[in-house]
Amino acid sequence: MKKIHSVNNDFVNARLDKWYKRNICDVPQSLLEKNIRKGKIKVNNKKVKSSYKLKKNDEIFIFDFNPTLDKKNKNKYLPSKKEISSTSKFIIEDNDNFIVINKPAGLPVQSGTKSKRNILDILGKTKHFLYSKPYTVHRIDKETTGVLLIAKNRKYAQLFTSLFRIRKIYKTYLCIVIGEMEKNKGTFEDILYYYEKDKKISAKAITHYEVLDSNNNYSFLKLNPTTGRKHQIRKQLFIRNHPVLGDDKYNYPHYKFNKKNKLMLHAYKLNFFIDNKKYELIAEISDDFKKILKEKYLKNSF
Secondary structure: OEEEEEOOHHHOOOEHHHHHHHHOOOOOHHHHHHHHHOOOEEEOOEOOOOOOEOOOOOEEEEEOOOOOOOHHHHHOOOOOHHHHHHHHHHEEEEOOOEEEEEEOOOOOOOOOOOOOOOHHHHHOOOHHHOOOOOEEOOOOOOOOEEEEEEEOOHHHHHHHHHHHHOOOOEEEEEEEEEOOOOOOEEEEEEEEEEEEOOEEEEEEEEEEEEEEEEOOOEEEEEEEEOOOOOOHHHHHHHOOOOOEOOOOOOOOOOOOOOOOOOOOEEEEEEEEEEOOEEEEEEOOOOHHHHHHHHHOOOOOOO
16 A cells, blocks of 8 residues: 655654654654665655655655554544633634643643643644644743743744744743842843753753842842743742742741642743744733732732
8 A cells, every 4th residue: 555745844854754754654763764764755746764854745655554552542542622722812812823821720732651641732733823733932830920931833833943042032931939139130041051961961040030029028020031941930939949839849847738739830922033024922910910919919010
């Protein structure tokens, strides 16, 4: 049995093996290499190597190769109709190339070992991705709310990844921290440490901050991180003895964490330019956030 697939713009210059894993089935590399060598997977009906770089309108021929192992599909979360329809209320911007949502608390960007439910799999089933698929270009923590940018094609995924890397996408966060800050504004500069398997990695982290309001017990901050390290803001505030309110990971040992307490960290705004067009994408703070501001006697300037 022969199947023919055409290569679209999203996979121009992509390797043949990467295309197969993304579009057909996530099989072991050794099995894929073996069947490409045997000629069961060809490009324009000609034998090529797995590293062949695809061109627009190339035709990929697949002959009698139907592996059933598909780890990606097995691990995919299947959202309910209610979850799919509810995404419309979170959307800030939607166009042909990307979508921006106000991510709710408790929902990770991608599936993990503890939970399969995630934003990408839910969005992928909506009408907004009827002719495309979601590409993650940055992440925010599961419990953090706010602006999340997701590309709809490979070209814009690469563009946004590059803009984040060269720091041309400007991020603004809002948060409530425990304690009163010593200065009204300043910059946090730290070397943060992470572990990849058994290897300890150090990375410089820079965040500019401004106090919007404060009292003896709490402070309301605006933060602009210029680097994008994992848990950067939460770590930097914790090491200065001003942990984010509701943080169950970076907090005082005696802090009594209640599952009802939400992390008071919100990704408020993204600013960037594309083709000389300015984008300012704002995610309004939630009613929960406003409620906590009021409870802690902090002025809400948003």
